[in-house]
Amino acid sequence: MTTALAVLLVLLALLLPNKLPYITPGVFTRIPVEALFGTALLLVLPPRARRVVAVLAGAGLGVVTVLKFLDMGFFSVLGRPFDLVLDWALLDDAESFLEDAIGPAGAIGAEIGVVVLVLALLVLVVLAVVRVSDLVVRHSAVAAGGTLVLGTVWMALAALGLHTAVGLPIASGSTAGQVQDRVHQVRAGLRDTQEFAEESSADAFRDTPPDxxxxxxxxxxxxxxxxxxxxxxxxxxxxxxxxxxxxxxxxxxxxxxxxxxxxxxxxxxxxxxxxxxxxxxxxxxxxxxxxxxxxxxxxxxxxxTLTSAFRHTGAxxxxxxMPGVTQSWPEGKFYGLDNVYDSRQLGxxxxxxxxxxxxxxxxxAAFERLEHxxxxxxxxxxxxxxxxxxxxxxxxxxxxxxxxxxxxxxxxxxxxxxxxxxxxxxxxxxxxxxxxxxxxxxxxxxxxxxxxxxxxxxxxxxxxxxxxxxxxxxxxxxxxxPVSILARDPAVLDRIAGxxxxxxxxxxxxxxxxxxxxxxxxxxxxYGPGGATGSGVTPARASRPGPRPAGPAVPPHGP
Missing domain, CATH: 3.40.720 (Alkaline Phosphatase, subunit A)
Incomplete structure (x- = not known):
């Protein structure tokens, strides 16, 4: 029973897709090429090397499986896979979201549960691969013959291009493909910093005078x-x-x-x-x-920025x-905001x-009361x-x-x-x-x-x-x-007529x-000087029609 469960766990890890809609019974009836290659490799390795390779392969398969689960979450919410280089910083935001949703105690419990599950999965997959490798060695003749037959079937299915109901190939190589994608992703992530530095250095409005x-x-x-x-x-x-x-x-x-x-x-x-x-x-x-x-x-x-440009003019x-901000938000300075009203300052x-x-x-209404x-x-x-x-x-x-x-x-x-x-x-x-x-x-x-x-x-x-x-x-x-611009002054929309x-x-x-x-x-x-025929500038601020309701004093500036 233990051996059967080990084989099942390895197959499930290899065939598990990284998108929730793909998880159907049919997706687990495919033939994973990684299992065929791994069996062939184990059969030709000496005992000590075989044990080392089995442990390393199990650890790698465990990590890939964890990444598949992360991908499921990211695809479900953000429509993209988890980025190994760029997305670790988002764990802080995930923790904050959990605290808001289920409280600090619930968030800590959830985090502990996730860590325990990840560690258990990694250990179980390693143990499963080691046990399967022992099985392969004990029955080497059967394993060799089975690998040859299934390898031939895999090549035939690949040549025919047969797929499951959700569009995945029956001759599966998805796990190896995902590993390859991760390698490309890491390389792209490491290049991104340099590329972004080059992009951000070009700014057509950097030296535009305020007036x-x-x-x-x-x-x-x-x-x-x-x-x-x-x-x-x-x-x-x-x-x-x-x-x-x-x-x-x-x-x-x-x-x-x-x-x-x-x-x-x-x-x-x-x-x-x-x-x-x-x-x-x-x-x-x-x-x-x-x-x-x-x-x-x-x-x-x-x-x-667009917002700091307004401040830069002095006009x-x-x-x-910012009603969604519940703690200090230093980015307000970068955006050129004289004052930020967060959820604690709107009254x-x-x-x-x-x-x-x-x-x-x-x-x-708070914006109207406090400013406008x-x-x-x-x-x-x-x-x-x-x-x-x-x-x-x-x-x-x-x-x-x-x-x-x-x-x-x-x-x-x-x-x-x-x-x-x-x-x-x-x-x-x-x-x-x-x-x-x-x-x-x-x-x-x-x-x-x-x-x-x-x-x-x-x-x-x-x-x-x-x-x-x-x-x-x-x-x-x-x-x-969607994006919309509206104004009562026709000169404002005249400038974007083109x-x-x-x-x-x-x-x-x-x-x-x-x-x-x-x-x-x-x-x-x-909306610059040459943006439209005529200046489109309001020379003097018109008086407002009717009085405004009085509001309480403006609260202290945020941090």
Missing amino acids: RLLTGLRGKDVIFAFVESYGRSAIEDPEMAPEVDAVLADGTRRLRSAGFSSRSAFLTSPTYGGHSWLAHSTFNSGLWISNQQRYRTLTSSDRL WRTVGI YEGPKFSWTPVPDQFSL GKPGHRPLMAEVILTSSHNPWAPIPRMIGWDELGDGSVYDSIKEEGKDPTEVWKDDAQVRTEYRRSIEYSLNSLISYVEKYGDENTVLVFLGDHQPVTTVTGGRLGRDV WGWHDGLEPGPDAPVWRMDTFRDRFLTA
């Missing part, structure tokens, strides 16, 4: 808002698009009635399913920030509304909605991160009257009305429904905010950071996210698609 930056937006309040997980799937997937498209169509109509025009297109995000900060930094820096190593290198540099006060006393510390509507609504304020540039559409999409807040928000205590009863995320995630259809509802809520929050508080000086650029996880997308529609973006808040299927890292340069060019 020649963003001249076409002087006097405007410019808001860059990221909507978490707002991807192309939300507006094109037949299961979700009708409801989301209706929100965008209604928002276009309502804002047009308020005097606003809008244009929309798509940007291709560097990330998928998570790692929002990679998208934020790509959009801001004009560089392709596709991994944590690049992010850390970037935020340690003096690169001119704007720059602020960040919110209500409950968390799963991962989301502050509902989107309250975050926008103050009489006689300087022109503002604000980066606003909306988080209510963050995984796991349950429970979800709902829109209430802007004058009902108070300190957020009103959300206690709203959260109780919401759904339990553990129940939602038992059914993929429910997950997609709740994702769609969260996007509707975030979009309605933005549209309603502009409708109520926007004026002739308001310019809003809002976009998604990445597509949601594959549970929602099914791996379809790539990495594109972009070919679609009218309204919803980009059509054939709308332009740009890489996200190209936006910074296009934006700075369009």
Whole structure:
């Protein structure tokens, strides 16, 4: 029985795919070429060398198996495999996510459990390979004949190109192929630092004088808002698009009635399913920030970002509304933000909605109270991160009257009305429904905010950071996210007339698609001195229509 279990474990380790959808009974009926090669090698080695090779092969197979499990998680959430060079830094973020989700004690228990399982798997695979090698030696004649027969069958199946129902070849070489891929991946990761240094050294706007930056937006309040997980799937997937498209169509109509025009297109995000900060930094820096190593290198540099360009002019006060930030965030200095309001400084006393510390509507109301609504304020540039559409999409807040928000205590009863995320995630259809509802809520929050508080000086650029996880997308529609620009002053949109973006808040299927890292340069060019016929500059800040509601004093600056 022990020998049979050892053989089974080795075969399972060799045939285990690295994507969850591929795990079907048929995938374990394939013939692994690695087993044939390994058996042949063991048969010709002397006893001492055979034992050493068996131990090393077992350890290697154990490591590859652990990596397959990591790949399953990364493909399920981020749509890509685990990177041996660049992804270790993400373990800190995984630990923080666990603490938020199940508490510090639960996170420590989960971490201990994972370590124990990994060590047990490594030891068991080594022992299994050693036991199988002993079996091969004891029955060398049978093993040699079986290897010859199965090797012939493997070559025939490979020549015929036969596959399983999920598209994997029956003549399997997947484990060896994955090892080869890992070698290439490591080499690419090691080269990435040098390549990124060369890319980031080129900056067309590095030496642009402050008085020649963003001249076409002087006097405007410019808001860059990221909507978490707002991807192309939300507006094109037949299961979700009708409801989301209706929100965008209604928002276009309502804002047009308020005097606003809008244009929309798509940007291709560097990330998928998570790692929002990679998208934020790509959009801001004009560089392709596709991994944590690049992010850390970037935020340690003096690169001119889209947001820091506003501060560099001296014509704007720059602020960040960061409800997802729960501790010190030194990157705020890199982004050129005069002040960052995190989840502790927005005045919110209500409950968390799963991962989301502050509902989107309250975050926008806090921005109005703390900055935008103050009489006689300087022109503002604000980066606003909306988080209510963050995984796991349950429970979800709902829109209430802007004058009902108070300190957020009103959300206690709203959260109780919401759904339990553990129940939602038992059914993929429910997950997609709740994702769609969260996007509707975030979009309605933005549209309603502009409708109520926007004026002739308001310019809003809002976009998604990445597509949601594959549970929602099914791996379809790539990495594109919608992006929209809206303003009441026609001169603002006149400057991007040549972009070919679609009218309204919803980009059509054939709308332009740009890489996200190209936006910074296009934006700075369009709103620079030569960006359009005529200056498009507001010479003096117009007075605001009507008084603003008074709010509490601005809280102390964050760290």
